[in-house]
Amino acid sequence: xxxxxxxxxxxxxxxxxxxxxxxxxxxxxxxxxxxxxxxxxxxxxxxxxxxxxxxxxxxxxxxxxxxxxxxxxxxxxxxxxxxxxxxxxxxxxxxxxxxxxxxxxxxxxxxxx
Amino acid sequence: xxxxxxxxxxxxxxxxxxxxxxxxxxxxxxxxxxxxxxxxxxxxxxxxxxxxxxxxxxxxxxxxxxxxxxxxxxxxxxxxxxxxxxxxxxxxxxxxxxxxxxxxxxxxxxxxxxx
Numbered sequence: 086x087x088x089x090x091x092x093x094x095x096x097x098x099x100x101x102x103x104x105x106x107x108x109x110x111x112x113x114x115x116x117x118x119x120x121x122x123x124x125x126x127x128x129x130x131x132x133x134x135x136x137x138x139x140x141x142x143x144x145x146x147x148x149x150x151x152x153x154x155x156x157x158x159x160x161x162x163x164x165x166x167x168x169x170x171x172x173x174x175x176x177x178x179x180x181x182x183x184x185x186x187x188x189x190x191x192x193x194x195x196x197x198x
Numbered sequence: 199x200x201x202x203x204x205x206x207x208x209x210x211x212x213x214x215x216x217x218x219x220x221x222x223x224x225x226x227x228x229x230x231x232x233x234x235x236x237x238x239x240x241x242x243x244x245x246x247x248x249x250x251x252x253x254x255x256x257x258x259x260x261x262x263x264x265x266x267x268x269x270x271x272x273x274x275x276x277x278x279x280x281x282x283x284x285x286x287x288x289x290x291x292x293x294x295x296x297x298x299x300x301x302x303x304x305x306x307x308x309x310x311x312x313x
Contacts, residue, residue, distance in 0.1 A: 091240070094238065117300065119301070119302070127306075128288065128304040128305065128306050128307055129241070129288070129304050130304070131301045131302070134300075134301070174240060174241060176241075178300075183228075183229060183248040183294050185231075185243055185246060185256060186231065186243070186290075186292075186302055187243060187257070188233070188240045188241040188242070188243075189240055190238060190239060190240035191238075191240045191241075
Protein backbone atom coordinates (compact mmCIF):
# COMPACT_ATOMS: atom_id res chain seq x y z
CA UNK A 86 0.00 0.00 0.00
CA UNK A 87 0.92 3.65 -0.05
CA UNK A 88 3.50 4.74 2.49
CA UNK A 89 5.20 8.06 3.23
CA UNK A 90 8.35 8.21 5.34
CA UNK A 91 9.45 11.53 6.84
CA UNK A 92 12.79 12.50 8.41
CA UNK A 93 13.94 13.78 10.79
CA UNK A 94 11.34 13.40 13.52
CA UNK A 95 12.76 16.40 15.38
CA UNK A 96 14.88 19.29 14.15
CA UNK A 97 16.36 22.14 16.14
CA UNK A 98 17.94 25.16 14.43
CA UNK A 99 19.11 28.62 15.37
CA UNK A 100 17.07 31.56 14.22
CA UNK A 101 18.23 32.61 10.77
CA UNK A 102 19.50 29.17 9.81
CA UNK A 103 17.89 26.96 7.18
CA UNK A 104 15.83 23.84 7.88
CA UNK A 105 15.31 20.88 5.56
CA UNK A 106 12.76 18.10 6.00
CA UNK A 107 12.76 15.09 3.69
CA UNK A 108 10.06 12.62 2.65
CA UNK A 109 10.00 9.49 0.54
CA UNK A 110 6.91 7.82 -0.88
CA UNK A 111 6.23 4.31 -2.11
CA UNK A 112 3.38 4.72 -4.61
CA UNK A 113 4.82 5.65 -7.99
CA UNK A 114 1.34 6.80 -9.08
CA UNK A 115 1.44 9.66 -6.56
CA UNK A 116 1.55 13.05 -8.23
CA UNK A 117 0.46 15.58 -5.62
CA UNK A 118 2.69 16.43 -2.63
CA UNK A 119 1.48 18.96 -0.06
CA UNK A 120 3.15 20.17 3.13
CA UNK A 121 1.18 21.08 6.23
CA UNK A 122 2.15 23.06 9.32
CA UNK A 123 0.53 22.37 12.67
CA UNK A 124 1.03 24.75 15.54
CA UNK A 125 0.53 23.50 19.07
CA UNK A 126 -3.12 22.73 19.74
CA UNK A 127 -4.19 23.82 16.27
CA UNK A 128 -5.34 22.10 13.11
CA UNK A 129 -2.91 21.31 10.24
CA UNK A 130 -2.82 23.98 7.54
CA UNK A 131 -1.39 23.84 4.04
CA UNK A 132 1.77 25.88 3.53
CA UNK A 133 2.91 24.75 0.09
CA UNK A 134 2.27 21.97 -2.41
CA UNK A 135 3.80 20.64 -5.61
CA UNK A 136 2.62 18.48 -8.46
CA UNK A 137 4.70 15.93 -10.32
CA UNK A 138 5.06 17.99 -13.46
CA UNK A 139 7.12 20.52 -11.48
CA UNK A 140 10.55 19.97 -9.92
CA UNK A 141 10.63 22.92 -7.55
CA UNK A 142 8.24 25.51 -6.16
CA UNK A 143 8.99 28.54 -3.97
CA UNK A 144 6.88 30.81 -1.82
CA UNK A 145 8.91 33.46 -0.03
CA UNK A 146 11.05 31.64 2.58
CA UNK A 147 9.73 28.16 1.87
CA UNK A 148 10.41 25.90 -1.08
CA UNK A 149 9.66 22.34 -2.02
CA UNK A 150 11.71 20.14 -4.36
CA UNK A 151 10.55 16.91 -5.95
CA UNK A 152 12.55 14.04 -7.43
CA UNK A 153 10.03 11.67 -9.01
CA UNK A 154 12.69 9.21 -10.15
CA UNK A 155 13.92 8.72 -6.60
CA UNK A 156 10.42 9.15 -5.14
CA UNK A 157 11.40 11.79 -2.64
CA UNK A 158 10.54 15.41 -1.95
CA UNK A 159 11.83 17.97 0.52
CA UNK A 160 10.75 21.12 2.32
CA UNK A 161 13.27 23.92 2.67
CA UNK A 162 12.77 26.83 5.04
CA UNK A 163 15.31 29.64 4.85
CA UNK A 164 15.99 32.40 7.38
CA UNK A 165 14.02 30.57 10.03
CA UNK A 166 12.12 32.55 12.65
CA UNK A 167 10.76 31.49 16.06
CA UNK A 168 7.22 31.51 14.62
CA UNK A 169 8.30 28.72 12.24
CA UNK A 170 8.40 26.41 15.28
CA UNK A 171 5.69 23.80 14.71
CA UNK A 172 5.09 20.26 13.51
CA UNK A 173 5.41 19.84 9.76
CA UNK A 174 3.78 17.03 7.79
CA UNK A 175 4.42 15.93 4.24
CA UNK A 176 1.79 13.99 2.31
CA UNK A 177 1.28 12.26 -1.02
CA UNK A 178 -1.76 11.62 -3.14
CA UNK A 179 -2.44 9.54 -6.26
CA UNK A 180 -3.22 10.91 -9.66
CA UNK A 181 -6.86 11.91 -9.38
CA UNK A 182 -8.18 14.23 -6.72
CA UNK A 183 -10.16 11.29 -5.35
CA UNK A 184 -7.03 9.50 -4.19
CA UNK A 185 -6.15 8.90 -0.56
CA UNK A 186 -4.02 11.60 1.05
CA UNK A 187 -1.34 9.76 3.02
CA UNK A 188 0.79 11.65 5.56
CA UNK A 189 4.29 11.20 6.88
CA UNK A 190 5.01 10.87 10.58
CA UNK A 191 5.71 14.56 11.12
CA UNK A 192 8.76 16.67 12.04
CA UNK A 193 8.84 18.85 15.12
CA UNK A 194 10.85 21.95 14.22
CA UNK A 195 12.20 24.13 16.98
CA UNK A 196 13.73 27.48 16.06
CA UNK A 197 15.82 28.88 18.90
CA UNK A 198 16.00 32.67 19.16
CA UNK B 199 -17.66 30.75 6.06
CA UNK B 200 -17.45 27.99 8.69
CA UNK B 201 -15.28 25.56 6.66
CA UNK B 202 -15.00 22.19 8.42
CA UNK B 203 -16.72 21.87 11.78
CA UNK B 204 -16.11 19.01 14.19
CA UNK B 205 -17.99 18.22 17.37
CA UNK B 206 -17.32 17.62 20.17
CA UNK B 207 -13.92 19.19 20.92
CA UNK B 208 -13.27 16.93 23.89
CA UNK B 209 -14.76 13.61 24.96
CA UNK B 210 -14.07 11.04 27.66
CA UNK B 211 -15.51 7.57 27.15
CA UNK B 212 -15.50 4.41 29.19
CA UNK B 213 -14.27 1.24 27.56
CA UNK B 214 -17.09 -0.38 25.63
CA UNK B 215 -19.16 2.78 25.17
CA UNK B 216 -20.14 3.96 21.73
CA UNK B 217 -20.17 7.44 20.31
CA UNK B 218 -20.26 9.41 17.07
CA UNK B 219 -17.85 12.16 16.13
CA UNK B 220 -19.57 14.68 13.90
CA UNK B 221 -18.03 16.42 10.90
CA UNK B 222 -19.71 18.92 8.62
CA UNK B 223 -18.37 21.11 5.81
CA UNK B 224 -20.04 23.93 3.94
CA UNK B 225 -17.68 24.14 0.96
CA UNK B 226 -19.53 21.59 -1.19
CA UNK B 227 -16.46 19.35 -1.14
CA UNK B 228 -16.85 15.87 -2.54
CA UNK B 229 -13.90 14.35 -0.68
CA UNK B 230 -14.03 13.92 3.09
CA UNK B 231 -11.80 11.92 5.39
CA UNK B 232 -11.03 11.08 9.01
CA UNK B 233 -7.56 10.90 10.52
CA UNK B 234 -6.24 10.08 13.94
CA UNK B 235 -3.13 11.76 15.30
CA UNK B 236 -0.91 10.00 17.80
CA UNK B 237 2.56 11.09 18.98
CA UNK B 238 5.25 9.95 16.56
CA UNK B 239 2.69 8.39 14.20
CA UNK B 240 1.67 11.40 12.19
CA UNK B 241 -1.82 11.59 10.73
CA UNK B 242 -3.17 8.16 9.90
CA UNK B 243 -6.14 7.80 7.57
CA UNK B 244 -9.11 5.94 9.09
CA UNK B 245 -11.83 6.18 6.41
CA UNK B 246 -12.56 8.42 3.48
CA UNK B 247 -15.36 9.24 1.08
CA UNK B 248 -15.33 10.61 -2.47
CA UNK B 249 -19.01 11.52 -2.47
CA UNK B 250 -22.40 10.85 -0.96
CA UNK B 251 -23.04 7.13 -0.67
CA UNK B 252 -19.38 6.17 -1.22
CA UNK B 253 -16.95 5.30 1.55
CA UNK B 254 -13.69 3.37 1.71
CA UNK B 255 -11.14 2.23 4.25
CA UNK B 256 -7.91 3.98 4.99
CA UNK B 257 -4.80 2.78 6.82
CA UNK B 258 -6.37 2.09 10.24
CA UNK B 259 -10.11 1.37 9.81
CA UNK B 260 -10.64 -1.30 12.47
CA UNK B 261 -13.01 -0.26 15.24
CA UNK B 262 -14.52 2.60 13.26
CA UNK B 263 -17.53 2.95 10.96
CA UNK B 264 -18.53 5.78 8.66
CA UNK B 265 -21.40 6.72 6.40
CA UNK B 266 -21.95 9.53 3.91
CA UNK B 267 -25.63 10.21 3.37
CA UNK B 268 -25.12 13.84 2.34
CA UNK B 269 -22.31 15.85 0.77
CA UNK B 270 -22.00 17.99 3.90
CA UNK B 271 -21.74 15.39 6.68
CA UNK B 272 -19.32 12.57 7.39
CA UNK B 273 -19.78 11.12 10.91
CA UNK B 274 -17.29 8.69 12.47
CA UNK B 275 -18.70 6.02 14.77
CA UNK B 276 -16.90 4.11 17.49
CA UNK B 277 -19.08 1.10 18.24
CA UNK B 278 -17.21 -0.17 21.31
CA UNK B 279 -14.50 2.20 22.46
CA UNK B 280 -11.11 0.82 23.51
CA UNK B 281 -8.19 2.57 25.28
CA UNK B 282 -6.19 2.16 22.04
CA UNK B 283 -8.60 4.61 20.42
CA UNK B 284 -7.47 7.41 22.71
CA UNK B 285 -6.25 9.99 20.21
CA UNK B 286 -6.90 13.31 18.53
CA UNK B 287 -9.24 12.93 15.58
CA UNK B 288 -9.31 15.25 12.60
CA UNK B 289 -11.84 15.48 9.82
CA UNK B 290 -10.73 16.97 6.49
CA UNK B 291 -12.38 17.85 3.20
CA UNK B 292 -11.28 18.83 -0.28
CA UNK B 293 -12.67 19.18 -3.76
CA UNK B 294 -12.24 16.51 -6.41
CA UNK B 295 -12.67 18.90 -9.33
CA UNK B 296 -9.75 18.60 -11.72
CA UNK B 297 -7.74 21.79 -11.99
CA UNK B 298 -9.21 23.21 -8.79
CA UNK B 299 -7.38 23.93 -5.56
CA UNK B 300 -7.13 20.52 -3.94
CA UNK B 301 -6.05 21.74 -0.52
CA UNK B 302 -7.38 19.60 2.31
CA UNK B 303 -9.13 21.73 4.95
CA UNK B 304 -9.11 20.36 8.48
CA UNK B 305 -11.57 20.67 11.31
CA UNK B 306 -10.37 21.82 14.73
CA UNK B 307 -10.00 18.29 16.03
CA UNK B 308 -11.61 16.12 18.71
CA UNK B 309 -9.53 14.97 21.66
CA UNK B 310 -10.89 11.58 22.72
CA UNK B 311 -9.86 9.75 25.88
CA UNK B 312 -11.03 6.19 26.52
CA UNK B 313 -10.63 5.04 30.11
